[in-house]
Amino acid sequence: MKDIDMILSIVENPTRRRILAALAREPHYPLQLSKELGVSQQAIMKNLDILEKSRLVESRRENGNRGPDKIVYRPISEFTITVDMRSGMFRATLLTPDENDTAPESSDTDLEGIRRNLSEIDRQITELEELRSAMIRKRNGMIRSFMESSVAEDLDYLGRSMLYAMLNSPDHDVKYMSRDMDLREDRMNKIVKDIEFKCRNAKERMSNEQ
Secondary structure, X not given: OOOHHHHHHHHOOHHHHHHHHHHHHOOEOXXXXXXXXXXXXXXXXXXXXXXXXXXXXXXXXXXXXXXXXXXXXXXXXXXXXXXXXXXXXXXXXXXXXXXXXXXXXXXXXXXXXXXXXXXXXXHHHHXXXXXXHHHHHHHHHHHHHHHOOHHHHOOOHHHHHHHHHXXXXXXXXXXXXXXXXXXXXXXXXXXXXXXXXXXXXXXXHHHHHO
């Protein structure tokens, strides 16, 4: 799947977002998009070219019933981007569906029934988003609290950066973080040992004070 930075650079453009929104609804040809969005056909073609080269959409030729053939565009990528920015936290995540995870087809034509089902799905999505937001707040609070502790205060800038990386990426090892921070692994190990030593001392001080 595409790189998150590439996708963000593509969808930051409002015209491209409007084009993608129209194509997600149904395939369009350039003149349709130009009329619907109120944008020149030249600008539409320029942005469609960017989207196609980025493999977010594809074009195909269709026979015109009452005129020449038309080039029709449709989306070919699915993804979800989440960006969390809080005090002490910034994270952008790219999620892509499993290639084998296809939406079930339905021949149901009960409009009101489908709308009720969609309303229930939207309600569940909202609940999940609220739960996610609460979990992000809890996660961020734990990180911020540790970064404001006496352990962090006793570290230099590089040490605090390493401590933040350890907290923000708890499933990653030193080798991964050394690549991410562009530091030699042996130096990273030394910093980690220093952090762990300071944590043990802080824990012992707290135990003695109780």
